[in-house]
Amino acid sequence: MSQPRLLIIGQGLAGTALAWRLQERGVPFVIVDRGDPVTSSKVAAGLITPVTGMRLKVSWRFEVFYPEALRFYRKLGKRLGRRVFFPRGYVRLLQNEQERQKWPRRLLESEVGPFVHPHIPELDPTIVTLPHEGFQQRHAAWLDTVTYLEASRRFFGAAYRQAIVEPGEVHDDVEGVTWQGERFSHVVWAQGWQAARHPLFHWVPFQNALGTLLTVKVDLQGERRILNRGCWIIPQPNGTMRAGSTYEWSFPNPPAASSKVLEELEKKLRDFLAVPLEVVDYQSAVRPIIKGRQALLGAHPSHPRIIFFNGLGSKGSVRSPWLAKHLAEHILDGAPLDPEFDLQANDPA
Numbered sequence: 001m002s003q004p005r006l007l008i009i010g011q012g013l014a015g016t017a018l019a020w021r022l023q024e025r026g027v028p029f030v031i032v033d034r035g036d037p038v039t040s041s042k043v044a045a046g047l048i049t050p051v052t053g054m055r056l057k058v059s060w061r062f063e064v065f066y067p068e069a070l071r072f073y074r075k076l077g078k079r080l081g082r083r084v085f086f087p088r089g090y091v092r093l094l095q096n097e098q099e100r101q102k103w104p105r106r107l108l109e110s111e112v113g114p115f116v117h118p119h120i121p122e123l124d125p126t127i128v129t130l131p132h133e134g135f136q137q138r139h140a141a142w143l144d145t146v147t148y149l150e151a152s153r154r155f156f157g158a159a160y161r162q163a164i165v166e167p168g169e170v171h172d173d174v175e176g177v178t179w180q181g182e183r184f185s186h187v188v189w190a191q192g193w194q195a196a197r198h199p200l201f202h203w204v205p206f207q208n209a210l211g212t213l214l215t216v217k218v219d220l221q222g223e224r225r226i227l228n229r230g231c232w233i234i235p236q237p238n239g240t241m242r243a244g245s246t247y248e249w250s251f252p253n254p255p256a257a258s259s260k261v262l263e264e265l266e267k268k269l270r271d272f273l274a275v276p277l278e279v280v281d282y283q284s285a286v287r288p289i290i291k292g293r294q295a296l297l298g299a300h301p302s303h304p305r306i307i308f309f310n311g312l313g314s315k316g317s318v319r320s321p322w323l324a325k326h327l328a329e330h331i332l333d334g335a336p337l338d339p340e341f342d343l344q345a346n347d348p349a
Ligand SMILES: Cc1cc2nc3c(=O)[nH]c(=O)nc-3n(C[C@H](O)[C@H](O)[C@H](O)COP(=O)(O)OP(=O)(O)OC[C@H]3O[C@@H](n4cnc5c(N)ncnc54)[C@H](O)[C@@H]3O)c2cc1C
Pocket: 009, 010, 011, 012, 013, 014, 015, 032, 033, 034, 035, 036, 039, 040, 041, 042, 043, 044, 045, 046, 047, 048, 163, 164, 165, 166, 190, 191, 192, 193, 194, 210, 211, 212, 213, 244, 245, 246, 283, 284, 285, 286, 287, 288, 309, 310, 311, 312, 313, 314, 315, 316, 317, 318
């Protein structure tokens, strides 16, 4: 095929961001999704935070990913007539002595300073138990993934199809690929954790993790910031809160959270909040994680028309816009891939 026309398999955060990148450039595409009611992207809290984890470090390449994500979601919000991206104050309380010792040293690091609010957060002592030492992050936000995915799907119109695509149904040759009698220049497999079963990608070292979030009813007396001490809690527009999250490295098929992990998460939340709460629901899904990698992209080593876009881990909201742009430039313009993400650099052969 002389003109690009892409087939994207999977309408999660990865596939959707790529579809928008093609749309921006006027490149035709078809995006296909199996329509599972529960997926990583639909369950995700959509949190975007610069300082993360127990190490209290700035998230990898946040200064590159965040500005792109901000531009991308704001522009889309206008285009879709729906707001999907919500900057929020984010109060991170220190949870133990180790963190209290570490934090003053971290604050002196030049990369941390720009993301820390100059004022120590004041919290209503009646809603959160002691201790209250901590910091407020700048440039934190949450993405309403459900609205973003749904509104994008509606916008794509006939370019969106609901179907399960089996790897054996997509046939490639030197000039392109064929699926259900239609020709495309490339196929992009953006199918999340389910790619671990794809016969062409079985060698990719997936290390997927089941994650669970709780939906709770709790009166935080007007507190609108995201709060975190051992677990986080995000106020939702419908008045409920979401709280999470967990990591389970082995899980049954179909994926389901263990009762032990659910109990631990609920206990963390009850220890953190000083007000009564009611758990009304929980949701679990599998994060696509690739061992030792922040994401992998690019063509299969021996099938140049078959492209991979996966491994967004627990940072899909902030990383997918930049990565999708990078992948689109690689496919359409021949721009080299950053070796950090290049699938072929990980080929065991
Ligand atoms: C509990 C939990 C909390 C999270 N919290 C956050 C957070 O706060 N912030 C953040 O940034 N990230 C978070 N994440 C991670 C984030 O959800 C992932 O990074 C992201 O969803 C991965 O997107 P994806 O498109 O690669 O995969 P997916 O969301 O899995 O999308 C893949 C899509 O492909 C479809 N598909 C698969 N196979 C086929 C096939 N053969 N044919 C057709 N369709 C197919 C699937 O149905 C699915 O819709 C969280 C994840 C979980 C589970």
